[in-house]
Amino acid sequence: MIAFQDPLGQLPVKASTFAGDVDGVYYLCLAICAFFFFLILGVLVFAVFKFRRRSPDQPAASSMTHNTPLEVLWTVIPLIIVMIFFAWGWKGSMDMTYAPADCLQYEAVGKQWEWQIKHPGSKTISINEMWVPVGKNVKVTIYSRDVLHSFFIPAFRCKRDTLPGRYQKVWFNATKLSPRDADGKSIGYNLFCAEYCGTNHSKMIGKVHVVTEEEFATKPWEILPADPWELGQYIYERRCFTCHSIDGSIVVGPSFQGLWNKTESLADGSTVTVDEAYLHESIQSPSAKIVKGFEGKQMTLFPDIIADENQINGLIEFLKDPNKSTK
Numbered sequence: 403m404i405a406f407q408d409p410l411g412q413l414p415v416k417a418s419t420f421a422g423d424v425d426g427v428y429y430l431c432l433a434i435c436a437f438f439f440f441l442i443l444g445v446l447v448f449a450v451f452k453f454r455r456r457s458p459d460q461p462a463a464s465s466m467t468h469n470t471p472l473e474v475l476w477t478v479i480p481l482i483i484v485m486i487f488f489a490w491g492w493k494g495s496m497d498m499t500y501a502p503a504d505c506l507q508y509e510a511v512g513k514q515w516e517w518q519i520k521h522p523g524s525k526t527i528s529i530n531e532m533w534v535p536v537g538k539n540v541k542v543t544i545y546s547r548d549v550l551h552s553f554f555i556p557a558f559r560c561k562r563d564t565l566p567g568r569y570q571k572v573w574f575n576a577t578k579l580s581p582r583d584a585d586g587k588s589i590g591y592n593l594f595c596a597e598y599c600g601t602n603h604s605k606m607i608g609k610v611h612v613v614t615e616e617e618f619a620t621k622p623w624e625i626l627p628a629d630p631w632e633l634g635q636y637i638y639e640r641r642c643f644t645c646h647s648i649d650g651s652i653v654v655g656p657s658f659q660g661l662w663n664k665t666e667s668l669a670d671g672s673t674v675t676v677d678e679a680y681l682h683e684s685i686q687s688p689s690a691k692i693v694k695g696f697e698g699k700q701m702t703l704f705p706d707i708i709a710d711e712n713q714i715n716g717l718i719e720f721l722k723d724p725n726k727s728t729k
């Protein structure tokens with residue numbers, strides 16, 4: 403690891419032990435490219451003026467076809483340069499590949515279109531949010547439930563594809579607490595999906611919160627909002643939003659705007675009043691009553707929500723008035 407700064411301010415914030423090497427290779431590459439760009443262009447421009455033909459019948463000044471020492475030089479120097487890149491890149495790649503033995507063990511599952519995170523020693527899954535203690539080695543076993551995704555945390559310079567049917571791993575050591583809002587709550591570093599994975603690929607964004615040991619010990623990933631409506635909103639913002647809007651627009655499934663108490667037309671020609679019983683049933687078995695116009699669309703089942711009456715009730719409270727102002 404080298405402590406390499408970001409002289410041109412082009413790269414994301416550096417928040418892991420990998421950042422120095424990655425940024426170092428990047429800037430070395432940029433510097434060498436810039437150097438040769440100006441060198442070669444300079445010689446070219448110089449030659450164009452210095453050796454230009456001064457009259458239409460001017461004979462060639464030299465019949466030289468090649469220059470062996472020069473050719474060896476311009477082969478050997480680039481070879482040395484690319485070998486430096488290779489060696490540095492290899493070292494960085496090995497560092498990223500082989501996790502130390504003392505890592506905290508996480509799991510991250512990519513799924514259209516969310517990250518499901520399991521924290522060490524925890525059975526609950528946390529959607530799109532991950533908490534790691536600062537300065538500790540963290541290993542994440544990643545895989546996919548459906549298609550290719552890619553687990554990418556730019557601030558950590560950490561990226562690997564997730565594949566269905568294969569376990570992959572990444573590890574990192576976060577060196578910097580994540581940014582905070584005015585209330586001191588962590589905003590987190592972005593966890594992107596960096597592999598196009600369908601309609602809502604661009605919404606598949608998680609947050610990695612780098613917190614102190616003390617904050618980590620409170621297991622923030624297990625703390626859900628106590629107020630039912632806020633719990634419902636919390637779930638909506640992490641899961642339902644990828645398919646259901648609250649502004650009337652159609653993303654994949656029906657919008658949640660103005661849902662409560664309305665008379666919904668179903669695919670089989672009947673109608674139903676949206677009440678608690680209907681919402682409860684639709685969360686647990688989405689195919690029981692299909693809204694007209696949404697035939698053939700399969701709603702994702704969330705086993706962890708279905709198994710938790712508290713979360714279902716929270717969602718129902720939220721669905722009664724999804725646009726309620728909380729401020």
Ligand code: CUA
Nearest residue numbers: 551595599603
């Ligand atoms: Cu998951 Cu893109």
